[in-house]
């Protein structure tokens with residue numbers, strides 16, 4: 001009786017193996033695999049065709065300022081230096097253009113992880129790109145938003161906090177990009193407030209070459225004051241940088257979800 005049971009078990013087992021490896025099963029397996037593969041391909045195509053928003057990040061300044069003049073707006077008789085070298089850290093002695101690029105690279109990676117396309121006006125220090133050229137770069141690439149990253153300096157070492165600058169509503173060149181810039185700036189400010197950062201406010205400017213030449217909505221974030229010992233140190237802290245850039249990226253993401 002025992003031998004009979006074992007033999008029966010072996011026969012059933014062999015039968016199951018035969019069925020599993022037989023052609024009908026193989027083709028069933030193959031067809032279900034290709035259905036799954038087909039679904040995956042469809043998803044990939046969908047992602048590929050999905051329109052991605054293009055963000056241009058402009059890390060402020062560069063290694064050497066260029067004091068030659070350029071018009072502050074299209075057809076403007078007024079000129080300003082093509083690009084200045086920025087401020088420097090009172091404690092870290094770091095140059096602003098170095099800090100700006102450190103933070104901008106972090107912002108770039110966070111935005112890419114949020115499925116944005118990102119272009120940068122510069123990714124090295126030894127360049128010569130004027131503020132007008134930075135604006136027209138974003139225009140020519142049809143960017144959807146420009147984020148300019150800077151840090152502040154003041155003779156008063158007690159002044160702290162971030163500031164958000166946007167093109168002026170009544171500016172001769174910028175009235176058409178004011179609304180979108182302001183909406184995005186508000187959302188960035190909300191996220192920075194929620195992240196625990198001190199934001200002094202959103203300020204309209206009609207005197208910035210980089211705004212006046214822009215056809216793209218643009219927000220400039222002054223991350224804080226390099227002239228304040230504590231804030232200067234904090235802004236060079238990688239975790240602090242990541243947290244602030246996360247807030248800015250969250251604000252940008254929120255803008256494109258709601259607008």
Ligand SMILES: [Zn+2]
Nearest residue numbers: 060086150151
């Ligand atoms: Zn600056």
